[in-house]
Amino acid sequence: MPEKTIAHDDTVTVERITAVREVSVAPSRAARELGLRRADFDIAVQLGRIRTVPGDRGGGRRVARAEIQRVRTEAGFPDALRESVRTVGTTDGAALLEVTKARFTRLARLGLLVPTTFSLNRYRAVVWRYLVDDLREFAADERNRALLTGRVPGGLRDQLAEGLDxxxxxxxxxxxxxxxxxxxxxxxxxxxxxxxxxxxxxxxxxxxxxxxxxxxxxxxxxxxxxxxxxxxxxxxxxxxxxxxxxxxxxxxxxxxxxxxxxxxxxxAPRPAPRAQRHGPAATAHGHRPAPAPPRRRPAPTAPTAPTAPTAPTAPTAPTAPGHHRAATARGRRDAHPALRPVPNPPRPVSNAPGPAPSRHRAADSGRIRGLLRRLRRRGS
Structure with missing residues (x-):
């Protein structure tokens, strides 16, 4: 029974996705259903003859089924649609206006004929294409008759000579x-x-x-x-x-x-503040824990006065102020600091002749005074 239920759910999901996708179709499929070449379809979209909608899930633009049905119901479909998006190049455009190719090119460079699209041939030359309806409208305007048959005005000729395009x-x-x-x-x-x-x-x-x-x-x-x-x-x-x-x-x-x-x-969208990006995670009840108070560094304590020693101790070498501060800092961390006296460094032994140490000289002078006292007593 569970397997049948899962299969049924998968079928329903696929049908639902298919139904949503069928609401709109891809441009290539829409072009086939409307009887247009892909290039003509793109021109129809550019001119607003066919409206497109954004694709789902970030895809390209698509064409709604309702839009395809609307285009199909227009009068003269499909010949009228094909004629409205038909384009020609320079040669066919000049024949349509009944002018030479050179004159047609000059009129286009002056901006009097607006191209609809362009392409590049194998020689990397730009091939401009013009909408047939635009050319017919230009030829039907009586104000443009002189441009089609007469000589181009001098000001326009100067602009063309300067390279205007x-x-x-x-x-x-x-x-x-x-x-x-x-x-x-x-x-x-x-x-x-x-x-x-x-x-x-x-x-x-x-x-x-x-x-x-x-x-x-x-x-x-x-x-x-x-x-x-x-x-x-x-x-x-x-x-x-x-x-x-x-x-x-x-x-x-x-x-x-x-x-x-x-x-x-x-x-415009902006990134979230750093406090929101790296803040503490929410608890199970949706509340964030209160931030811990900042740790305060202990204030330095003044050194206490040394007490008188109760028993004679061995002499210690004087310590530097930095060593005393380090010992004080360690004393705050340790309950019973161990301070050991540093022994005197050994005296260097030298064989070179020189004066004896001070205590040896004192011993020799004492023996001489004692010998002198004994000699005086004998002489008396």
């Missing part, structure tokens, strides 16, 4: 709009702005190291181009990072406002 900057702006559209969390929105700045620029705006660490934790992943550390990956990293001073200043100001707003709503 706004395609990376415009792509970063569109990418940031996509990141901000995904979340309402204030710290995540601030991290989205910080993802376009160099870490040095972020440290100049956000001085608190714990806030910078929190922003780094919430920083959205950048599109992958090439293996990490490869020249292609380094080039893509440069394209995804703001470099112009005016753009850096603008993003820095946006980051400062976003962090200030997030700090007011919810401060």
């Amino acid at each position: 706004l395609r990376p900057r415009n792509w970063r702006g569109r990418h940031l709009e996509c990141l901000l559209r995904r979340t309402d969390d204030p710290w995540a929105r601030a991290a989205a702005v910080a993802s376009l700045l160099d870490p040095v620029d972020v440290s100049e705006v956000v001085r608190d190291p714990y806030e910078r660490s929190h922003l780094s934790l919430l920083r959205p992943a950048r599109p992958v181009h090439g293996s990490p550390g490869s020249p292609a990956a380094q080039l893509a990293e440069e394209l995804m990072t703001a470099a112009e001073p005016d753009e850096t200043d603008r993003l820095g100001a946006d980051l400062a406002r976003a962090v200030c707003h997030a700090r007011i709503l919810r401060p």
Whole structure:
């Protein structure tokens, strides 16, 4: 009976987990169910055509079943969805606008045509792709007719001659709009702005190291181009990072406002104080024991006056003050200290001629005086 119960519980648990996972699906599966290529699906997510939700247990973003059903019920599905996310390169884009490739490139460098995504070919050349709907909208605007057929104005030609290229900057702006559209969390929105700045620029705006660490934790992943550390990956990293001073200043100001707003709503997490990390453990009743009072060092006692000796003792060598203090300290620790006299050091024996010690001279003079007294008595 217990084995059957355990098997039943395991089955119920697996079914419950499966049911929770089926509420949302992975992006690759959602792309297959919607009839999109993975690249087109990513563009649809970037443009807000398909909404995603954060994954459970810290995983990547997922697509809810309800969102897939909503997209399927839209008019013209799936052809309308595929057409709304279709992109073209420079050659197809120039054909769509009925201009030359050189003119199309100049219009894109001037920032009049905003790219949606980019890739790197085998020669590490940047291949920009543009949304078909954006190109059609640009061509339908009567104000742009002169740019498509006439000569480019002189001021714009001078900027092109100086090397102006706004395609990376415009792509970063569109990418940031996509990141901000995904979340309402204030710290995540601030991290989205910080993802376009160099870490040095972020440290100049956000001085608190714990806030910078929190922003780094919430920083959205950048599109992958090439293996990490490869020249292609380094080039893509440069394209995804703001470099112009005016753009850096603008993003820095946006980051400062976003962090200030997030700090007011919810401060960044910080480590617990040391007293809480290393404090005494709680007892069985949930109460912490009272801290023990600090140990006080005993005050030094004054040395007592020596008493008169009752019996003659052997002479002792004088002790240094430091030795007396050490003996006093040991005396406080021991109940009955043992003080032993230090014997006199032995006199060195020398065979060299010299004056005899003082006691030998005194004995010799006594014998001479006695001999003189006996001689006087005889002479008398």
